[in-house]
Amino acid sequence: MWSTYLFLTMLLVLLTVLPKIQNPHWIFRVPEFGKIQITYCILGTIILGFLVGRSENIWYSQALLGVLFIHHGVTLVKYTPLYPVKKYQRRNRSSKKLHFISANVYQFNKEYNRFINLIETCKPDVFLTMESNGDWEKAMRPLEKNYMYQHKVTLENTYGMHFYSKIKIKEAQTHYFVADDIPSFEIHLQTEDGFSFVFFGVHPPPPSPTEEETSKERDGDLLSTAKRVKDIKEPVIVVGDFNNVAWSKSSILFRKTSHLIDPRIGRSFVSTFHAKYRLLRFPIDLMFHSEDIFIEELKTLENFGSDHLPVYCEFFIDHHNEEQEQLVEEASQEEIQEAEEMIREGKEEDGERDTIVTED
Known part of the structure; x- marks a missing residue:
């Protein structure tokens, strides 16, 4: 002993x-x-x-x-809830409540109906899938009758991404910040009650013995997104499988560079991976938002066969709020230079991903 x-x-x-x-x-x-x-x-x-x-x-x-x-x-x-963070109440001028689901579906998961049932039960206004390939796109077609607006990048390398929305899409772009096989979404939306916001979907590769040897591409991709977000004046949400945790140096740099808020602070970890092993579950499916976005609920949903639990969020958009703005931290000049260096290294890194990935 x-x-x-x-x-x-x-x-x-x-x-x-x-x-x-x-x-x-x-x-x-x-x-x-x-x-x-x-x-x-x-x-x-x-x-x-x-x-x-x-x-x-x-x-x-x-x-x-x-x-x-x-x-x-x-x-x-x-x-955790032990950390004091002020909660904000909806005002008459705020948007109606909006809901989204973010889910890494796991490309080799064949339980399509479980995910479709989850969407039909929760009825989110928008949802984002990651690792969605051609088979997943085909399986989700029945949902398109209720989600008229879509933006899709179908890949077989576990980095495919699909976005479905009941809210009107004004503009949609796909960015390839560090590699031509790692997409990130930038979706500009307009709600029926006249509020505009921008939804970013990200899924950079993880550093691991079975995937990328280093975190250079992950960090470069995330910080490129942060740099892009900083220049957007509308309310912003960034969601996805970050393959990172909120307390890592690169996540903190992301938050400071983008001028966004981490809603987990004062709330909970919202751990998502691995879905099958509760004691070995990490919070790597993250979300960040601007000071105009107010989170009412953030949680995981039931497992639908993936190795990630889906993330559910309920939020509303309000006009500028000085009190929530106090939660925004800005990067120092030294941190800005460090972020630029990490972006450069991410673009120079040569990832080892196949065009088509098969399950081991």
């Missing part, structure tokens, strides 16, 4: 230190995803230490674990 305690202590120190090293290799970036699980493991190891208690020097390691627990806890508490 004593050797197990020492091994766990050293491992938890390593997993805490690795993300602090600003190296884009997946070995350094992947531990960022498990901050929630690492924090629970630290607490469990502290309890184990009290049970073992064989060495008079154990208090040194217990104190170290306590410092690690506080270090992680200070970050994670921001994404």
